[in-house]
Amino acid sequence: MLKTRMTELFGIGHPIMLAGMNWITEPELVAAVSNAGGLGILAVARCAPEETRKLIRETRQLTDKPFGINQILIGANAKENIQVAIEEKVPIINYSLGKPWFIDQVHDYGGKVVGTIAIAKHAVNAAKLGCDALVVTGHEAAAHGDAATSLVLIPVVASQVDIPLIAAGGFYDGRGLAAALALGADGISMGTRFIATKECNVHDNFKQLIVNASEQDTLYSHVFDGMKGRVLKTKAALKMMQRGFPLFEAFKGAKEVKEQMNLSYPAFLAMSFKMLGKEDEGYMPWIMARQAVGTRRHLMAIQKGDVEEGILFAGQNVGGINDIPTVKELVDRTVAEAEAVIDKLNQAKA
Template sequence: MIKTRITELFGIKHPIMLAGMNWVTEPNIVSAVCNAGALGVFATAHCTPEETRKNIQEIRKLTDKPFGVNVMLNLPTAPGNVEAILDEKVPIVNYALGKPAFIDKVHAYGGKVIGTIAKAKHAAMAEKLGVDAMSITGHEAAAHGMEATSMILIPIVTRWSKVPLIAAGGFYDGSGLAAALSLGADAVSMGTRFMLTKESPVHENLKKFCLDATEEDSVYSDVFDGLPSRVMRNKASLKLLKGGFPLFSSFTSALQMKKLLKLSTWEMVRTSLGMMKAEEKRNLLDQARFANMVILAEKAIYKGDVENGIIIAGQSCGGIKDKELPTCKEVIENTVAQAESIMKRLGTQVY
């Protein structure tokens, strides 16, 4: 067993987190991870507040272990989803892409907050705001990593950070866990790895696409959703890279998002304007572009359209080569066992 500040803080057995992934980390996979002793995180980006509430209640029926809920603060539904999370007293709240105004409220009911961070200066700000832990995300990651790789970013933050860190971006096995602990982190968060498991609800076409990919088959740009992000190279991502900002499809996607999230036109405009004020350098076009990514990702994840949909996955696809997909429990136990054996071997090399 590996005991760290993160296993102690959250009361979990293993220093592993299932990264919150929109459309992917549904109650079934979240509870499978929690029941196997790691931290499962439900992602709310496609949910109305009412759906978020229902999913939280569903998770509670499937596990009695601590679990987390991820909220992207740049989305129009974020305020309602945060309210649902607070009402439900979710044990661990994980926010990304914005500045949280709810940390005290989570602490008031005994919950903990994890900030997702991809820049050292944002980590310093999050720590000042009072987060309990940070998921530090490197360039290798699926979706929103920034320029610095995990190898560089994690030790920079561990040098001064007082809160436990969760290393994210490119971690998929025991050697990654051992490396993360060596870099000063207290756990790993894995997205792509858990997306490629038996319990993962993503379409078989997408699983096969990722298993066949190499470490060089992803692309990184801000053209996909207005923020620097990593997706797999396919027809849809190459079209966006070539054509630049997809004005028409972004606005049709924004309308689809409005329908999906059951927002009135006024709510959509009001929250978008509010978010633009809260976030530096964001405009309405960026909001529309973000909506486009959410809709195109669903096309690949649930409909299995791996050519016209956007496949969000990280460089770790190149290292995940299972002939038969493991269960989440197998991923967790194999990762810990491999890390333990690496750390024991390294210990024998010290004189």
């Protein structure tokens, strides 16, 4: 057993969190992680509020253990989805990209708020606002890490804030968990590693690409969804890096994404323009359309397994992922490995 501030705060068995991943961390996977003693996180940014409520209730049918939701605060429906989660008294609210307005409301029913940051200055601000814990995302991560790697970012943040930290970006086994604890974190969050599990809904073609990939097989760029992020090196991802902007695909993508998210055109445009504010490298006119193209291609990967045209956010840890276990096998193995590493280090002390 590994007891840390993270396990104490959330009332869970193991200091392991399932990273929120839209379209992927759905009730079955979330419940599997919580039932295995970790913390499952349901990603709801893709949902209209009524679907958020439905998924929260579905998750509760599958587990009586603590779980959380993840919401991107600059997304469409962010306010409404957070309100639903508060009404449903979801134990943990994990947010990313944006400033939380709901901390007191969540504390009122005994819930916890977990911010996601990739820059130390943002960690200090989030702690001041009253967050109970933080997910600290390094450059190795799938999707939107910033410039600093986990090795540097975790201890830097740990020196500046005094709330539990959950290290994200690059973690896939017990050595990583033990290392995160040594660096000053209280547990880990894993995204890519949990995609390659039996309970995950991602198409088998992409699980297999993860298993076959080396640590060199990811690309980090703003081209995939308008914000700097990391994806698996697929044919489509390489093409997106090389060629000019696909205007026709952008229109097609925007229409499909809008329909999948059940949004009106004004709501889709509002969400996209809010995301413009997060970009700082001069690609502004293209971000909205890039986001539409990116989401469309992600759905081609996740739902259709299209290895020619699909793209998938994935971390550098693909290089260390070599199998597709059940969630419980993965969680138990990760904890056992971490305990063995800690024992070994203790024995090394003269």
